Amino acid sequence: MSDVRVETTPTTPPGEHLLEVEDLAVSFFTDTGVVTAVDGVSFSLDAGRTLAIVGESGSGKTVSTQAMMGLIPKPPGKIMRGTAKFRGRDLLTISDEEMRKIRGREIAMIFQEPLTALNPVHRVGSQIVEMIRSHEEVSKKEARQRAIELLKTVGIPQPDKRVDNYPHEFSGGMRQRAMIAMALALNPAILIADEPTTALDVTVQAQILELLKGLQEEFGMGLIMITHDLGVVAQISDEILVMYAGRMVERGDPEDVFYKPQHPYTWGLLGSIPRVLEEELTDERLVNIPGMPPSLQRVPPGCPFHPRCTFRFEPCDTERPELLQRGHHEDACFLEQDEKEAGRADILHLGTKPTPKPKSKPPSVARKAGTRS
Amino acid sequence: MTDIATTPQAAPSRSGTPLVEVRNLKKYFPILEGIVFKKEVGRVHAVDDVSFDIYEGETLGLVGETGCGKTTTGRLILRLLEPTSGTIKFEGEDISEFDTNALRPLRRKMQIIFQDPFASLDPRMTVGSIIGEPLDIHRLADGDQKLRRTQELMEMVGLNPDRHNRYPHEFSGGMRQRIGVARALAVEPKLIVCDEPVSALDVSIQAQILNLLDDLQKELGLTYLFIAHDLSVVRHVSDRVAVMYLGKIVEIATGRELYTDTRHPYSGALLSAIPKADPVVARSTKRILLTGDVPSPVNPPSGCRFHPRCPVANERPEERLPVCSTQEPPLASMDGDHVAACHFPLPPKTGADLSGMNLAGGAPRDDEVPVKPKTARKTSPRKTTGKTTARKAASGARTASRAGKKTAAKPAGKTTSSRARKSPPGAR
Secondary structure, eight states, X not given: OGGGOOBOTTOSOTTSSSEEEEEEEXXXXXTTEEXXXXXXXXXXXXXXXXXXXXXXXXXXXXXXXXXXTTOSOTTTEEEEEEEEEETTEETTTSOHXXXXXXXXXXXXXXXXXXXXXXXXXXXXXXXXHHHHHHHSOOXXXXXXXXXXXXXXXXXXXXXXXXXXXXXXXSOHHHHHHHHHHHHXXXXXXXXXXXXXXXXXXXXXXXXXXXXXHHHHHHHOOEEEEEESOHHHHHHHOSEEEEEETTEEEEEEOXXXXXXSOOSHHHHHHHHTSOOOSGGGXXXXXOOOOOSOOOOTTSOOSSSTXXXXXXXXXXXXXXXXXXXXXXXXXXXXXXXXXXXXXXXXXXXXXXXXXXXXXXXXXXXXXXXXXXXXX | OOOTTTOTTSOOSOOSOEEEEEEEEEEEEEEEEOSSSOEEEXXXXXXXXXXXXXXXXXXXXXXXXXXXXXXXXXXXXXXXXXXXXXXXXXXXXXXXXXXXXXXXXXXXXXXXXXXXXXXXXXXXXXXXXXXXXXXXXXXXXXXXXXXXXXXXXXXXXXXOGGGGGSOGGGSOHHHHHHHHHHHHHTXXXXXXEEESTTTTSOHHHHHHHHHHHHHHHHHHTOXXXXXXXXHHHHHHHOSEEEEEETTEEEEEEEHHHHHHSOOSHHHHHHHHHSOOSOHHHHHHSOOOOOOSOOOXXXXXXXXXXXXXXXXXTTTSXXXXXXXXXXXXXXXXXXXXXXXXOOSSOOOTTOOTTOGGGTSSSOOOOOSSSOHHHHHHOTTOGGGGOHHHHHHHXXXXXXXXXXXXXXXXXXXXXXXXXXXXXTSOOTTO
């Protein structure tokens, strides 16, 4: 196992991926101290693929993409190191002028709360028209026609009437559709969706996810999905990046991350969601990750997860584990492979476990199976 | 509490009398117009003729989309809102007409935990005084005794008792929710209405709070009305689940039955919309996508309120829509205590994903444990897990009886599902 421990960060030759972020680090210099929001994040994205960035609040998932888009306020924010190459150009060093051309046209974003992202005093249609006309030289009439077509594409009924509505006349799901229409207006190469369905009901969420998937197939854009919802991730991602306290803890394709998760934090995350599949309907307790995510002003030394990790041992509190490569599936944890398999089986009941009853109690994440009887 | 995992056919904990009995409960909010002389121009039918019981020691889940009236129902039970009509009985006593004075002692017995731990705690009060306030109001303790009780409560919900003179902003979201739980527990209530208690929390913290609620229920014999929009959470915590749509209850079943034996098409659609945290299953399951949004509760659709969006009614519109759009379906028994309000309920034991209905183009499949995902999941270590096998064996009896039933029910179920309710096939 130790033979494949290879540093991965600067290996892929540039120009190969549509977007390639390497070793990105962002800090905020506040009155009360330095907040290390993102520390050494690397990922890549190709056209037509979906990367899911998963993590809890404050894990740095949003800041990493915002830094890439030049959207963090400087000061107090500062990009400490790293590159974000989009079609060979480093987004972190280009001028504001160039960034403006890329933002919206090449890389578009949609946000969690569509009501705050839409301007309440302008009609939905004119906001889309403004978006088109600020990037392209087209007449108002033409732009309006495109806006209507876009609203139709995202499934808004009666788009020719709805185009003149104000955002408050739209329901939550329709607002998110309008946001997506606006993001797609210039046929971007990359769409960054930051918790796009978190504020929506499940039935509407299903509609929006279906829509995003369909549009991705149609337009072939790369999609970065930022979410805390592992269900959403399971459904649409091609690659998953799990973040904790501003750092990457695990990266892999959905099969790897869901069925062979390597990092204790990922186990905890997976174990803490109530299951809904029939064969999984149990009344067992959810896995409890003790404690809470650390303050980013005081990220623990070594592995940032070690204070909450029941598998921690000698080097965890002093040495920082790096993302290590095992094929395409990487994780940042010092545990040996067999220990990981045992731990995973214990916590998630994945792998080879003969009975659902817990036997010996190796250090487990406070799981008491079957106590609900 | 009854263990529904090992005795799947057992009824939910129904020993004794119901703690809460709700009958024909209605709440209409008037829509007023005019500046000086207000005139009622319409009504929001927030809760419209809802009846159910909550048994002592159980958790009843109340689930539905935004605006379906679930929160209003919770507040009506607590008498935080005046019902338009209908009765609410608590411990056999009709409390729907109680005035403020009569309600005060009752408030000791029923408490609420709110969704937003940031908005529901007074930022200018210390945590100790927040938790101790109910003790003052009900004159249960003062001085040292109050402090001791407060610290005891903090310890019970997993907070450090030494932090009792801190302020809410010094606590994280999950810990604030614990403060809310401690405050609710202060007066030793019998019923706690949990209104979306974990929706605002991160998943790992969510699990902590759910486990805490579970422990407290066991320790203190609490009864919960658990209101949430997240069906997977509701299923996990609830003994029985009531599904609401536009002010009506459309289905009540045990948590397990609701998933394995969904009868109302709306419950089915809700279930199929939950993103499953399993990539193979999530991508292979056919989902029922409801079109459009929930209609306005000001002018709810006639007949069955779900009919404009209902996949079953619209599957054969000529035959079904005339019925669905004119007659309101009553809550009728599907199987013992499992009730649903539908003219054309789904065939029994279809499972949650509805693919047996052939609505989404999926082939009708074996209605046991999902087969397709399993075979596809070759690389998955879970395929061979002893756990699944063990559980399968454990539910062997059920499987067998179901298999027998299935052959009779399945072909008939789809075409004559309308009759399924009136004359259940096979052994029923």
